[in-house]
Amino acid sequence: MATTTPHHRAGTAHAGAGGLVTFAGVLLFIAGILDLFRGIMAIANDDVYVSTPNYVFKFDLTSWGWIQLVLGVIAMSVSAGLFSRATWARVVGVGIAGLLIIANFLSIPYYPVWSLTLIALYAFVIWALCVVGRDD
Secondary structure (H helix, E strand, O other), X not given: OOOOOOOOOOHHHHHHHHXXXXXXXXXXXXXXXXXXXXXXXXXXXXXXXXXXXXXOOOOOHHHHHHHHHHXXXXXXXXXXXXXXXXXXXXXXXXXXXXXXXXXXXXXXXXOHHHHHHHHXXXXXXXXXXXXXXXXX
């Protein structure tokens, strides 16, 4: 007859989970600031962007700047919720990071290296928010 023992997580597992949420909050805040600045840059002077005449997705760069600015502000606001360990912030954080990955994908021809860098940051945010268990 086999005996089963209940599995208890150690205190270090909870600390690690909290550390991942903090990591995601910091990354989301920094990437949100970068998107905010990128939006301001596109609104103020869109000459810094590369013009690509044959790209499938063409946008007015001033409008695109406003989109980046608003998404960056939302990302920074959600990161404040992540610092307080709110469950809603984890769910919204994954959603806003996903939207920002799409937004940065669409802007690859205009600012390629910057877009790919931010895509990587937002992918790390999604990973850090999804790897933490529900009870953590």
